[in-house]
Amino acid sequence: MNKNNFSIGIIGGTGIMGKFFESVFLRYGIKTFVWSRKSEESLESFCTTKNIDIIIVSVSIDVTEKIIAEIGTYISDNQCICDVTSVKIGPMNAMQKIGKPYFGMHPMFAPPLSGKMDGQNVIFCSGKNSQKQEAFIKNIFEKDNSHILESTAQEHDEIMSIVQGLSHFFDITFVQTLRARGLNLEKIFASRSPAYALKLMLSGRTLYQDSELYGNIQIQNSQNIKTLETFFTEAQKLFTTIKNKDLNSFNQIFNAQTKFLGKYAKRSQDESDIIIDYLANRILSKKGVENNNYKFDARDMLLKVS
Template identity: 30%
Template sequence: MIISIIGGTDGLGKWFASFLKNKGFTVIVSGRDNIKGKEAEKELGVLYTSSNVEASKKGDIVIISVPINVTDSVIKEVAPHVKPGSLLMDITSIKEGPSKLMKEYSNEGVFILPSHPMFGPETPSLKRQVVILTPIEGEINPFFKKIRKFLENEGAKVIVVSPKEHDKIMGVVQGLTHFVYISLGSTLKDLEIDIKESRNFASPIYELMINIIARIIGQNPYLYADIQMHNSQIINIHEAFIKNCEKISKIVQEQDRDSFVENMKNSAEHFGNETKRGLNCSNKAVYAISRENEKLLKSIGKEVGLKHIYSENVHCGILKEVYSDYLVIKQNEKEIILNISNVSLMDDKDLKLWKDENLEKYFTDISVLFKKNIDLSIIIELLAHKFEIQVIDTYSGEKIDKNELSVTFRVYSFNKPELKVLRETFSFIIDNIGGKIRY
């Protein structure tokens, strides 16, 4: 099966090109930037063409992945060239308009399945990601069940709604959310608030709010503008929000405490049990941030593993310093500065697994004499708390006393110079539990 991705040289289109290529499909990508297209072709092992029309003619599935503001024009360009029996999809965050245009401009026999992946190109896989499918009402689409099953088999959560219902919900989930936080960012700018300084006075909720504002305003402003301006439901949502802002502001100006309380109670009643859920979830978020910061502070001077939350690259070394926004880790005699917000602290189990898979391991062998009737399992359990060890040999015979047992331990380390120190510590412990170093 050939999958053509219109706009597959960048962003989410490129993500799907890589993902689908790795699943064994033949993938064609198109894009207007020849340099970027050739780079994608070489990097991903896909086929590149600068012609959207040529790509659409060859695809058994044609996926349109372009910015919202050009989605309509690209649909009009490529839809007439999709061959009958094929599937035409788009992955933009607006569904009503594109759905109608794909239906209008496609040839008879072309199946249509508008979709909206609710994640970005930094996502490592489809596991636990939401994908919304908005099939055309009344259309029998043989691809629908196959696409849904494929996504669910990859771990995605699939939601099926109409294009109109999608845009109404997304007008709130994306449109209202972005509108509120972008407005908050503008307000803080107009108030000339020093954001970094304000964090010193921050409550946990303010800290979360600042992080969310920064997350949104730090991304592609053209995408966010298009989300606001291409959803027909947005204006009504804005008006409802502004109306409530003005109403609450007036209540405050008039010092009408009872009305303020009533307004909050009415909102809480509308939320129902979601108020308790929201409290619990926000508490977890606050607690997680605080707990990781505490763990980092307690880990100064110790070996840690820090995984980058986007690239998943791991930095392993001795944690030297922790500042408000940054930390310093010593790795292979080199100090590396990392942004705390970009990394997560690995637990001991995950760090050990990573080290086993990625680092060279060294060892030293130490033979010990014990009383023959000793319970070796207890000795091993004791030593395993301090060392990574393995019993490689046990011996009783002519070369040692008949009442003794010789046990050879292999002690491991990822740091070769550390083996000498480990050997000395091991010998000290053995002497104190009644054993004798043989060699």
């Protein structure tokens, strides 16, 4: 397929992800236009006067469906809509309602420092009458060495309720617990093992992000409530076992989860060993720490993992 077959318009093109995708498309010679709330041009004019073939909606999750409904009133039957939000059921239903070609995608990453998609996952949800446009975008991403995954909207949101919803929820409540317990944070950091240092880093990383984005990821995914209800039920079982000092029940719970993970338990051990060894040698060692400041070369660590 000729790379110049389709032109692309990005709504929200001055945001973090919008800018990133603009740079990717331009790097491959794709005619690309961007629009934001600060643009002097109206959204209707942007969508209807530039011969844009694929309109990518890259805005906040909570306004995505509203934007889709708005542009659906004036785009042509030949224009294709695509959203890039972290939830899919709502946006996919909204795009289906307007009766134009559509598909959804979810980039599973923040914009890389390299500006390229090397090794990053992008989930695609096929829509209707958009096979050529979807294949066109996939082709660009594959040229940039990304991994393409396929999913339905329902399956996507169910999986994201674990990958994002539950994991972010744990990160937030983990730090909430540290704060509520009133223990000395400096001593906690000073006492950390390499494995615990990794947990602290991941929780700290989550809480260093934009609260509105992460709040919408929690609130807008309808599958999160069911997942969190399951989490509380299972957590209560474990809590009761610990409170009752029931080691036999604890062993049963623990071993059941190990069996469920199967080969991924050993794989997790092996791969995390590489990261933990790196942390021990480069961050927690006296050589790597000077007045609690250190230089962390993530590229070196990733090379070791790969």
